[in-house]
Amino acid sequence: GKSLKYLALSWCNLGIEDPLQLLASHLPDLTYLSLNRVSSAGILVLSAGCFPKLKTLVLKRMPNVKQLEIKKGAIPAIDGIYIVSLSKLNMVPHGIESLETLKKLWMLDLHKDFKAQWNLNQMHNKMKDVPELRV
Template identity: 35%
Template structure:
């Protein structure tokens, strides 16, 4: 990921089971400066995703699906003011609950995404 993060003109990044194998993704400050769309799809081994503030400053769309071991979304999402569309596909019930919550209360990670105008859940909690 550090190598990809340094690509100055990268605007679209799709990672799937055949393009990324690992338990962790780390996006550091100043990485992915032009990235507008990120898709994480079917990453069987992905458990942790760390995203620092200042990473992906132009991100507009994020799609996460079939990453069933992913435990939580990164803290850095709360500072991505350009993010307009966030889609959650088939993920673990615990992760979706952390974001979506229940009818009675917001999930404990909802504060990270509440500023995003369009949040779609393609999987029922």
């Protein structure tokens, strides 16, 4: 399991667990992680040093997620983040602007207040080095 590189989970109910925290310590070699229709904790945290080889993160249709935190030193090799249809996510993910390797960021079909928060925090300026930005 530790050498697993690609993982896509769909239609899972993890109760109040944070799938990112659950998987990070067990799967250090992951390069692709997709969570689709996963019921989980309301706050997801990417801790420092987690997923050191992850290139692509997809979070899609996760009905409970209100907040995403990216700690300094988390996902250091990330290339693309796709956050789609998280209807309760109304805040800009904390720490997202510190991801220096990010080339693609999609944040689509989120909570109705998300875009206002994005603009209020002047995120387009903070993320200007990301070549493909869709919000």
